[in-house]
Amino acid sequence: MSISHTLLGLLESGPRHGYDLKRAFDERFGHDRPLHYGQVYSTMSRLLKNGLIEVDGVEAGGGPERKRYAITDAGVTDVAEWLARPEKPEPYLQSVLYTKVVLALLTERDAAELLDTQRAEHLRLMRDLTRRKKDGDLADQLICDHALFHLEADLRWLELTAARLDKLAKEVRR
């Protein structure tokens, strides 16, 4: 999962201090793997260098955790591009897709569109695999079937999430 895009997306919903950003990330996405402060600050310095964020204020006392960061227009564009780009379908995508959906809702983007785009991408790959299966031998068929069943599970998750989007939006924006 792209930590820098996730942090950038969190900044889009409002400027935050480094410690605040880490806390927001851990609460929403870091249940099993909280971020280190080091990761946050190395990411912030890279995003600063690339012009995707800027320092919006510094609290007295110094130290990197006292800086307040804000997203720039270039940063907003970068988040938009990342959210709109479908992920390459593969097993165990859920965490990045979940992150994208939550961020889209947080930043008031069209989360349904994101899910539809991903759905189309999944079905495209499923079609390719189905064709390959037809032309292949038994080994090809078994390998393709394995992939197809995993993709099917992803797709069911996408559909279920689409159906629960209004509910999720309420919880996320609370």
Place this chain on the structure above:
Amino acid sequence: MTTPTATGALLSAHDLHKTYGSTPALAGADFQIHAGEVVAVMGPSGSGKSTLLHCLAGIVPPDSGTVRYKDRDLSAMADAGRSALRRSEFGFVFQFGQLVPELTCTENVALPLRLVGVHRKEANARAREWLERLEVDDVHDHRPGQVSGGQGQRVAIARALVGNPGVIFADEPTGALDSLNGERVMELLTDAARDTRAAVVLVTHESRVAAYSDREVVVRDGKARDMAGVG
């Protein structure tokens, strides 16, 4: 009046509305399909997929909007005309309960031909060819109650194809089958349709079944979205 039909579409619908009581089943649905094309119609339960299929096939008249097949406007035709068109141009496969229990499998498959005046011998011979192609000729003299679900479904597909239809309408054709049978049925259906240049409107909620299509349309809240250009 001219309706905006995409060039070359075999069957197309524009701005379909259909309300049952106070339930809007279709609310401005558009659709089109070309000869030889297999289109999957997907979407949540109750979104209007079957209603769309019924309107496209002329089984249910929409409240408003147009349906065109070749150069004919179904929405302007009387019931009798639409029935005749259905018999001669369309084939149907549903989830269950479609074979006539009193007839043998051969007679079931021959039925659409008999209804348009083909003689018994000729109709039965053509039925046997399709039963063979769908790998169920061994049960040709059984009645529907004496065959398995998968065999019955293949017989139903043979019946949908026997009249060389322009469009085959299939509503959850594999809904009652296990994965292996469902996939074989899809393979046989799509191969046969491509060979005869029939278009297939395939309603399904299973993505592995939809993967046999050329493109998918998602129905939500009575509107149909073509996913071909998405992403």
